[in-house]
Each structure stands twice: as structure tokens, then as C-alpha cells.
Amino acid sequence: MKRIGSILLLITLILGTALVVAVANTEKGAEEMTMVGGEKGDVWFPHRKHQDNLGDCKTCHDLFPQEAGTIQKMKAEGELKKKQVMNKKCLACHRKMKKAGEPTGPTSCNKCHNKK
Ligand code: HEC
Ligand code: HEC
Ligand code: HEC
Incomplete structure (x- = not known):
């Protein structure tokens, strides 16, 4: 038994x-998403491509949880500054990789922001 x-x-x-x-x-x-980019216009973000490329979820989700709409909510509540995710995550990484000569994402405003 x-x-x-x-x-x-x-x-x-x-x-x-x-x-x-x-x-x-x-x-x-989501595989891809459109992020709110204030007066400069929305930002297209291929989420899955980044997950596959970077591997570690914490590369971004150490700053904000895995929840839809959390960045907007945290900005409204003052837990994130405006452009904090953009500067500390998106731009910081793209610039660093560009400098190192590796394939990476956009570093100029209008390549990310789509003013409609
Ligand atoms: C390059 C940055 C980055 C990486 C790496 C990343 N994410 Fe995300 N993730 C985001 C952003 C930006 C959002 C949108 C948050 C918002 O809506 O405010 C998000 C949202 C999410 C959401 C909730 C929204 C939805 O689409 O349902 C889940 C779940 C999630 N991520 C899971 C993961 C997992 C699991 C990994 C690792 C395999 C990961 N993420 C890696 C940036 C990233
Ligand atoms: C790699 C993509 C990317 C690039 C390049 C980029 N941005 Fe952003 N930007 C974002 C994302 C994502 C957000 C939303 C998250 C945040 O506020 O951190 C954002 C948010 C913003 C906001 C809105 C902040 C708010 O809460 O009202 C402004 C304004 C802005 N960006 C201006 C700029 C300017 C000016 C440049 C060029 C110097 C630039 N962005 C380049 C991705 C980018
Ligand atoms: C830790 C590094 C890292 C972070 C953080 C990061 N990216 Fe990227 N991004 C990459 C790399 C690497 C590529 C190149 C992927 C490829 O083409 O295979 C890329 C590509 C892109 C592309 C172009 C994709 C295409 O198919 O043309 C966009 C748009 C982009 N990133 C937006 C963002 C935004 C918006 C954020 C912040 C929410 C962000 N990235 C955060 C590394 C990063």
C-alpha cells in the first residue's frame, strides 16, 4: 500500500x-502591442520578438509587472516617471547594442513614435 x-x-x-x-x-x-507614447504618438512594440531575443523576462519586468496597462497605471500613480521605461529600458538597450555594433531596435524618436 x-x-x-x-x-x-x-x-x-x-x-x-x-x-x-x-x-x-x-x-x-501579447505577441505585439501598441504602447501609449504621449504627445509623440503611439509606439509599436514586438513583445514576443524581445522575449525570444533576450530570454530573461526580468530584463524589463524588474521595473514593471507582467500586466496589461501597468505602465500607464504606474505613471498615473507616480510609481514610474514619464519616459522612464523608454529611457531606462528601450533606449538604453538599443543604444548600448548599437554602440557595440549588434543588431538592435530604433534609437531615433520617430522610428518608434508614430504621430498620426
Ligand atoms: C523588452 C522588454 C520586455 C521583455 C524582455 C518582456 N516583456 Fe512582457 N511586457 C513588456 C511591456 C512593455 C508590456 C506592456 C505593459 C503595459 O501594458 O503597461 C509587457 C506586458 C506583459 C504581459 C501582460 C500583457 C499581455 O500582453 O498580456 C505579460 C503576461 C508579459 N509581459 C509576460 C512576459 C514574459 C513571460 C516575459 C519573458 C518570457 C516578458 N514578458 C518579457 C515588455 C517586456
Ligand atoms: C525605442 C523606442 C523609443 C524611442 C526611440 C523613443 N521613444 Fe519615447 N517612448 C517610448 C515608449 C515605449 C514610451 C512609453 C513608456 C514611457 O513613458 O516610458 C515613450 C514615451 C514618450 C513620451 C510620453 C511620456 C508621457 O508619459 O507623457 C514622450 C513625450 C516621448 N516618449 C518622447 C520621445 C522623444 C522626444 C524621443 C527621441 C529623443 C523618443 N521619445 C524616442 C519609446 C521610444
Ligand atoms: C535589453 C535590450 C532591449 C530592450 C530593453 C528593448 N529592446 Fe527593442 N530590440 C532589441 C533587439 C536586440 C532588437 C532586434 C531584434 C531583431 O531584429 O531581431 C530590438 C528591436 C526592436 C524593434 C524593431 C523590431 C522590428 O522587427 O523591426 C522595435 C520597434 C523595438 N525593439 C522596440 C522596443 C521598445 C518599444 C522597447 C521598450 C518597451 C524595447 N524595444 C526594449 C533589444 C531591446
């Missing part, structure tokens, strides 16, 4: 882990 008990426990653990992995995979968020 004891042995069957531990086998059942093992099966439960394996199934549980598989479920957690499956759920984690669906929570990668």
Missing part, C-alpha cells in the same frame, strides 16, 4: 508540474 501511495504521489507531482509549465507558457502575453 505504501508503495502504491508513493507512486500515486509521484504521478500527481509529474502531472502538476506539466500543468504549471503549460499555464506558464500561455502567460507570455
